[in-house]
Amino acid sequence: MAVVSYFPISLPPEAREGFEKTWKNRVGAVDTFPGFISTELLALPGRDEYVVLTRFEDEKSFEAWITSDNFTKGHRGESFDSYKDNPMMRNHKLFDVLG
Numbered sequence: 001m002a003v004v005s006y007f008p009i010s011l012p013p014e015a016r017e018g019f020e021k022t023w024k025n026r027v028g029a030v031d032t033f034p035g036f037i038s039t040e041l042l043a044l045p046g047r048d049e050y051v052v053l054t055r056f057e058d059e060k061s062f063e064a065w066i067t068s069d070n071f072t073k074g075h076r077g078e079s080f081d082s083y084k085d086n087p088m089m090r091n092h093k094l095f096d097v098l099g
């Protein structure tokens with residue numbers, strides 16, 4: 001069963017333009033990761049919050065991505081034993097795709 005990663009991001013006004021530009025020019029290491037299906041960046045009205053939606057074939061593929069070196073390098077983060085232990089992911093949700 002496919003899963004969707006829901007990750008909201010709040011940014012101050014001065015950071016929004018740079019964030020959007022970085023997203024458009026992202027390297028896209030996830031694009032070739034096993035189990036990856038798609039990713040989208042949604043801008044909520046007023047652009048005070050964004051939502052990153054990333055779809056994977058299953059939770060195992062998602063967990064492999066989120067704990068991979070490519071994810072860590074691409075997000076300038078630290079490695080964690082589990083994505084659930086990463087404080088940046090506290091607002092993250094993972095949903096099953098039905099149907």
